[in-house]
Amino acid sequence: MPDRTEVRLGEYGSALLGDAQLTPRDIERLRALEARRRLALDRIPTGWRLKADATVGILVLDRVRLVIEPKFAIPGDQLMTWLAYALGAPAPLPVTARRWATGPEGFADLVAAALLEECERLLREGLRRDYVRRQNLEPVLRGRLDVTYQVTRRYGQLDKLHVRTFDRETDTWDNRVLGTALRVAGALATRPELGRDLHAIAGAFPQPSPPDAALRALDRTRYTRLNARYRAAHTWARLLLRGGGVTDLLTDRGSTADGLLLAMPALWEAVVRRLVTEATGPCGGHAVPGNGAAGITVRGDLGSTSAFRPDVLLSLPGADPLVRTLLPVDAKYKRYDCAGVGAADVHQLLTYSAGYASTGNPRAVIVHPRTGGHAHRVLRVDSPRGSLGSIRVLGIDTHALPRQAVGWVGSALPWAGW
Structure with a gap:
């Protein structure tokens, strides 16, 4: 990731940015957020004036990393408690715990830490496995021989066999969406130790899906006794992947930039x-x-x-x-x-x-x-x-x-x- 200048401002606060700090793509992204009343961007003689609305979080642009801190009524060390309450997710760990310590990293690191904590719990308990259908080329017969593939692609050769298997694996939607969210969280995390932990645990989950596909899978998810323990992890994953919104609760589908923005109202x-x-x-x-x-x-x-x-x-x-x-x-x-x-x-x-x-x-x-x-x-x-x-x-x-x-x-x- 290229080095970015960090610009910090409070909720309802403003910051001045030079012409060289915003690329045309950044301006397009910020205009899209302005249209959804997340912030305001005004042209001034020396560059740009960016004014935050009732929004907190992190926005990663090409040359600038914007950090908008809660200033109005909900203090940083309580923001996660009230967010978890609104989402119906498990209460966060005490703020004295290492990963929940509030500091200059702010809201995005806390959400990433919440996801990390839930994913670590799932790994300790064992990831859910389900039957997954595979089409493989094997040296021995395992599962069911795919006669059509064998005839049309191997032309009668029997040194390798096209087989269809149906095995219990961790490569399910429940786990893939968490792998995607862990990688997104790693890109937003500012604390090196948190970024390392996110990167390490992401390797224990299946190959991630594209963020759009992961969100669609989360929207289709129905919880039963088999996957009910994934609900909290999916809650934080959805928040990260949607860039600040939660389906039917804190909906925000407008952010086209990488970041995590939460509308406080x-x-x-x-x-x-x-x-x-x-x-x-x-x-x-x-x-x-x-x-x-x-x-x-x-x-x-x-x-x-x-x-x-x-x-x-x-x-x-x-x-x-x-x-x-x-x-x-x-x-x-x-x-x-x-x-x-x-x-x-x-x-x-x-x-x-x-x-x-x-x-x-x-x-x-x-x-x-x-x-x-x-x-x-x-x-x-x-x-x-x-x-x-x-x-x-x-x-x-x-x-x-x-x-x-x-x-x-x-x-x-x-x-x-x-």
């Missing part, structure tokens, strides 16, 4: 979705779809029909067991611990509360990240004719563990006296 939405669902479960609550017949739609305007969909729509038990209440919850990756809720978000949540309220008390919830402890406040929106609704603003301390946040959310949601 999408991560926070996934965290909130699981957080409030688990918090309401013991009280009989559950999430319901907020689209289709249950969606709030706008018709009659120019263009296509638009819709309002909350990030989570909770169905909660009421005083009457036969009557349930719908509570819309929206995840906001914003500094609502330091500033007031914006007017646009108030309007959005009032629309949700009016659309889903089953009583005369429209309610909605905003959940945002913060540091320094959990917090909540209630916004009451009134008009000359009375109350329009109330919005509870919950601030989740991202320094806390997810299970602690679940307990706090369970005590702060409406049935606790709101």
